[in-house]
Amino acid sequence: MSEDQLAVFLGSGLRLAMPIILAGMGELVSQRAGVLNLSLDGMMLTAAFAAAWASWVTGSPVIGVLVGVMACLIVAFFQAILSVTLRANQLVVGIGFNILALGATTFLYREIFGPLSRDTIPGFAKLHIPGLSEIPVIGPALFQQTGLAYIGLIMVVVTWAMLKYTSFGLAVRAVGEDPRAADKAGINVKLIRYLGVLYAGTLAGLGGAFMSIADSNTFTEGMTRGAGYLAITAVIFGGWAPWKTLGACLLFGFATALQFLAPAMNLNIPVASLLMLPYVLALFAIAGFVGKGRQPSGLTLAFERGR
Amino acid sequence: MTNKSALWSEGNTPFSFKFHLPMKVIVPVLATVVALLLGVALIACTDSSVSEAIEAFWDGMVGSEYNIGASINRSISLGLVGLGFIFANRANLTNVGGEGQIAIGGMLATAMALHGAGNLPFGLAFILPMLAGTLGGALWGGLAGALKSWRGINEVISTLLLTFIALPLVYWSVESVHLLRKPMTQVSALPESMIIPDATKLPMLFPSNPMSPLHIGLILAVIAVIAVGIVLSRTPFGLKLRAVGLNQMASRRAGMRSGFLVVLAMAIAGGFGGLAGAIMIQGQQYYLTSDFSSGYGFDGLVVGLLSRGSAWGVVVGALLFGFLRSGSIAMEIMAHVPAAVVLISQGLIVIAIAGSAIFMDRKAS
Numbered sequence: 001m002s003e004d005q006l007a008v009f010l011g012s013g014l015r016l017a018m019p020i021i022l023a024g025m026g027e028l029v030s031q032r033a034g035v036l037n038l039s040l041d042g043m044m045l046t047a048a049f050a051a052a053w054a055s056w057v058t059g060s061p062v063i064g065v066l067v068g069v070m071a072c073l074i075v076a077f078f079q080a081i082l083s084v085t086l087r088a089n090q091l092v093v094g095i096g097f098n099i100l101a102l103g104a105t106t107f108l109y110r111e112i113f114g115p116l117s118r119d120t121i122p123g124f125a126k127l128h129i130p131g132l133s134e135i136p137v138i139g140p141a142l143f144q145q146t147g148l149a150y151i152g153l154i155m156v157v158v159t160w161a162m163l164k165y166t167s168f169g170l171a172v173r174a175v176g177e178d179p180r181a182a183d184k185a186g187i188n189v190k191l192i193r194y195l196g197v198l199y200a201g202t203l204a205g206l207g208g209a210f211m212s213i214a215d216s217n218t219f220t221e222g223m224t225r226g227a228g229y230l231a232i233t234a235v236i237f238g239g240w241a242p243w244k245t246l247g248a249c250l251l252f253g254f255a256t257a258l259q260f261l262a263p264a265m266n267l268n269i270p271v272a273s274l275l276m277l278p279y280v281l282a283l284f285a286i287a288g289f290v291g292k293g294r295q296p297s298g299l300t301l302a303f304e305r306g307r
Numbered sequence: 308m309t310n311k312s313a314l315w316s317e318g319n320t321p322f323s324f325k326f327h328l329p330m331k332v333i334v335p336v337l338a339t340v341v342a343l344l345l346g347v348a349l350i351a352c353t354d355s356s357v358s359e360a361i362e363a364f365w366d367g368m369v370g371s372e373y374n375i376g377a378s379i380n381r382s383i384s385l386g387l388v389g390l391g392f393i394f395a396n397r398a399n400l401t402n403v404g405g406e407g408q409i410a411i412g413g414m415l416a417t418a419m420a421l422h423g424a425g426n427l428p429f430g431l432a433f434i435l436p437m438l439a440g441t442l443g444g445a446l447w448g449g450l451a452g453a454l455k456s457w458r459g460i461n462e463v464i465s466t467l468l469l470t471f472i473a474l475p476l477v478y479w480s481v482e483s484v485h486l487l488r489k490p491m492t493q494v495s496a497l498p499e500s501m502i503i504p505d506a507t508k509l510p511m512l513f514p515s516n517p518m519s520p521l522h523i524g525l526i527l528a529v530i531a532v533i534a535v536g537i538v539l540s541r542t543p544f545g546l547k548l549r550a551v552g553l554n555q556m557a558s559r560r561a562g563m564r565s566g567f568l569v570v571l572a573m574a575i576a577g578g579f580g581g582l583a584g585a586i587m588i589q590g591q592q593y594y595l596t597s598d599f600s601s602g603y604g605f606d607g608l609v610v611g612l613l614s615r616g617s618a619w620g621v622v623v624g625a626l627l628f629g630f631l632r633s634g635s636i637a638m639e640i641m642a643h644v645p646a647a648v649v650l651i652s653q654g655l656i657v658i659a660i661a662g663s664a665i666f667m668d669r670k671a672s
Contacts, residue, residue: 038463078658082658082661082662086662086663086664086665087665088661088662088664088665089401089661089664091401091403091463092401092612092657092661093657093658093661093662095403095605095608095657096654096655096656096657096658096661097654097658098654099605099609099650099653099654099657100650100651100654100655100657100658101654102647102650102654103647103648103649103650103651103652103653103654104647104651104654106645106647106650107349107645107647107648107650107651110645110647111352111353111645226471229467229468229471232464233464233468236464270479270482270483271478271482272475272476272478272479272482273475273479275475275478276471276472276474276475276476279468279471279472280472282468283465283468283469283472286454286458286460286464286465286468287454287458287460288458288460300461
């Protein structure tokens with residue numbers, strides 16, 4: 001492998017991992033608070049579309065990101081109402097939202113852009129960080145990404161620090177482990193869970209927006225292709241710990257990037273085997289063959305005072 | 308979930324209505340009607356004419372003898388997946404992997420039909436591929452069950468992952484000439500398998516009527532509905548499943564092999580999915596393409612959810628979604644209204660039913 005190929009591989013691996021990292025960090029907080037958002041894929045798709053649309057209309061990718069996050073927060077809010085207040089089955093609600101998001105974004109895309117639109121959408125230019133981007137291999141791979149990618153990496157640190165060192169983080173962990181005890185200790189369980197889901201919505205919004213306006217500069221129907229499910233799996237793979245989750249996201253990103261590396265290196269590997277590689281890895285991971293964390297014991301369990 | 312009928316059949320309510328409908332019937336029906344009305348409202352927002360769209364929709368569903376038959380054929384696959392769903396759900400397992408189970412079933416049925424089953428006598432030619440498909444689906448579902456009972460993996464996650472593994476596998480099989488891909492005549496040909504031999508196709512239900520696409524899958528589906536209904540409600544096995552679903556620890560203490568029952572329930576659910584896949588290939592499509600399962604698994608899941616655990620509910624849901632799908636395809640082709648409208652309605656139905664579960668259960672207990 002030449003130096004250039006390695007740089008491209010590292011760079012595209014990080015780029016492909018970024019939406020999963022963003023969504024995964026949000027999902028981590030939500031799951032630590034006890035809500036498994038299976039709707040993550042639908043949230044990302046919603047954000048990808050809303051961001052693309054707003055950026056296309058206004059010509060400003062920044063407004064695109066904001067609108068994408070707002071749209072995602074609306075979905076997250078409904079997810080929270082259903083799974084926290086109405087105590088609906090979190091997994092079933094998630095699947096419903098994923099179907100709805102796929103239908104709604106496909107419908108709106110065709111109505112607004114036309115079925116086979118080739119319009120490019122104003123997106124973010126890559127930032128070349130002075131000095132650092134001159135380093136061979138690592139420079140072009142890591143320090144020539146879009147601004148949103150750096151925000152993604154910052155959010156990993158923010159999420160980790162928040163869970164570990166803030167009172168909000170403590171409350172999240174308490175609610176996810178034992179909602180009843182947390183309630184007795186005076187923590188507003190439902191509020192914390194709402195905030196956890198909304199945090200996941202915000203980051204999934206950034207992740208979805210990254211896909212459409214920072215990575216591909218276009219929207220395609222069903223463009224997340226299961227990235228949300230990968231993010232959920234990354235949280236489980238990472239044993240509900242921030243840095244391990246980041247590692248899992250990177251692994252998935254690089255596994256996906258192999259699809260582009262293999263043909264470039266004339267490796268005769270079937271595309272299908274690379275397509276399923278992240279999911280096979282994830283399956284092995286959750287089956288516990290690569291170490292296993294303990295899930296928050298209140299995960300997916302609805303909480304109601306006095307029941 | 309227990310004894311829903313007690314409240315209103317004993318007449319202990321102050322009002323006496325002539326027709327008592329349980330909440331578990333009212334809510335899904337109401338959700339479906341509202342979601343469909345919303346779908347119509349969405350069509351009204353597009354450039355296409357509503358009457359034209361509805362006309363195309365109606366025509367696609369029941370416009371001709373052929374369309375009716377095709378809709379019922381769709382319902383058969385959806386119903387089988389739905390039956391699998393309620394089977395696993397009786398043990399409190401949520402099988403969302405119907406799509407992958409269909410894919411594996413269809414792939415193995417095609418492989419069996421193309422390599423070996425074609426010349427077998429006594430109907431074995433079409434029965435063996437169906438069995439292969441069923442076993443493949445059972446393996447795919449059973450794997451999730453095994454992960455659940457031995458490693459404690461949530462079956463929702465594992466069945467989803469297995470779906471994302473199954474779909475590329477099918478793509479692989481039709482893309483590789485060493486596997487199922489038909490020998491290429493031109494480079495641009497889409498990857499697909501050869502057409503399966505005539506003897507391996509499902510026999511038609513009305514062979515004398517060339518206009519009717521109905522195949523004997525219908526009989527199989529009817530038998531499956533009755534069998535599942537009886538097994539779940541009237542056999543010790545059904546009771547055991549429910550016990551394991553309610554409390555695994557307690558049922559183990561009562562001497563049940565709860566881990567094995569979980570694997571078995573998931574395998575049976577997967578087997579229904581695999582059979583649905585085999586029937587889709589052998590009954591109508593006759594060759595394998597990489598995306599032949601296109602959403603049937605997820606539609607079947609919705610059917611299972613709608614039915615609230617009743618085999619008759621599955622029949623109603625499957626017919627509804629089978630006809631809806633036919634209608635939406637016709638609507639897209641003839642009236643240029645995106646079929647995604649139906650997807651939106653389906654998503655709303657699932658969310659509405661999940662969200663109202665709290666009210667349904669409150670009325671019941």
